[in-house]
Amino acid sequence: MAVERIWLDVPFAEKNAAKAGGARWDGTARRWYAPRAGMADLERWTPGADIPELLPGEDRSLGGGLFVDLVPSSCWFTNVRSCVAQKDWDRLRRTIYDRAGNRCEACGAGQDREAKRWLEAHERWTYDDATQVQTLKRLICLCTDCHTVTHFGFAQIRGLAPQARAHLMKVTRMTGAQADLHIASAFDLWQARSRIAWTLDLSMLTAVGITLAPPPDAAARADVARRTLADEAGAGPSSGLPRQSGVSARAEAARRSG
Secondary structure, rough: OOOOOOOOOOOOOHHHHHHOOEEEEEOOOEEEEOOOOOHHHHHHHOOOOOOOOOOOOOOOOOOOOOOOOOOOHHHHOOOOOOOOOHHHHHHHHHHHHOOOOOOOOOOOOOOEEEEEEEEEEEEEEEEOOOEEEEEEEEEEEEEEHHHHHOHHHHHHHOOOOHHHHHHHHHEEEEEEEHHHHHHHHHHHHHHHHHOOOOEEEHHHHHOOOOOOOOOOOOOHHHHHHHHHHHHHOOOOOOOOOHHHHHHHHHHHHHHHHH
């Protein structure tokens, strides 16, 4: 007799409690479920309303392909995921993966456990210099490798810059010189945008009933970024933000000769 599956939204930190309450894990769907209706101990993980495939105001044509997309340092580690409850984040990312056919929207790769390649949700933003508002306009499904390229500054800190550069060249078919120019230009834009304390507009999410925890105010975000980077790098509090010099000497040379 087929088992009735009632899917659940269980944050990773609560998986043991869900299991103790009778939840079971589906390794293929990578999701917890209740084996039958009426299990009171699992009610708190019952999914909320479905999230529409196209979020209100979302522009799915924005930011296609693979490119270095550096988030201003004033907004590091205060991104969408940090503002959304884990249960809502799981619902949101599942929608993003499903509509992408569980494939990376930049290179087409799927999840590969042996290769340690996963699917991840990435934010695409627009920036209004006049109003100093940074608006969430798209959520895109990227694989781990493409996501590492996208956050190239963070890749530097983790010692993954050479691999990220190679993956950028492989997917986009850029030459080494073209890749270095692209990375250098991305860092120039990042430096300019990092001088601004942006106001975040996440109305694309609140319009579908997702409750947001307010991020730290703009003045506090740079300190959050520095402290988090120090922890990630295993360094002391004096650890700085990524520097363009970490890209490679070739990038600077290419930029000056271009």
